[in-house]
Amino acid sequence: xxxxxxKFIRAVRECYANMQVSIDAGEEVDYSSHCIKETDALIKYTxxxxxxxxxxxxxxxxxxxxxxxxxxxxxxxxx
Numbered sequence: 001x002x003x004x005x006x007k008f009i010r011a012v013r014e015c016y017a018n019m020q021v022s023i024d025a026g027e028e029v030d031y032s033s034h035c036i037k038e039t040d041a042l043i044k045y046t047x048x049x050x051x052x053x054x055x056x057x058x059x060x061x062x063x064x065x066x067x068x069x070x071x072x073x074x075x076x077x078x079x
Contacts, residue, residue, distance in 0.1 A: 008042045015039075 015035040022029050 004045065008038075008045050011038045012042050 012035065015038045019029055019034050
């Protein structure tokens with residue numbers, strides 16, 4: 001598990017390091033499309049790992065508490 005984490009993080013860091021080298025060299029860099037592939041892969045992997053954890057560790061809430069839960073809007077939104 002940790003090796004996959006390191007692989008994705010290393011790819012993102014290398015991409016941004018390459019972008020910084022390009023900027024320092026005075027090249028034209030398109031920020032909007034740079035490192036999208038690496039960042040998307042990291043985000044998808046992170047979400048996959050979170051869902052895997054949630055599936056194997058269900059949150060237990062007392063039935064009475066779950067039945068009586070009534071979310072309240074913060075006071076500053078009642079204006």
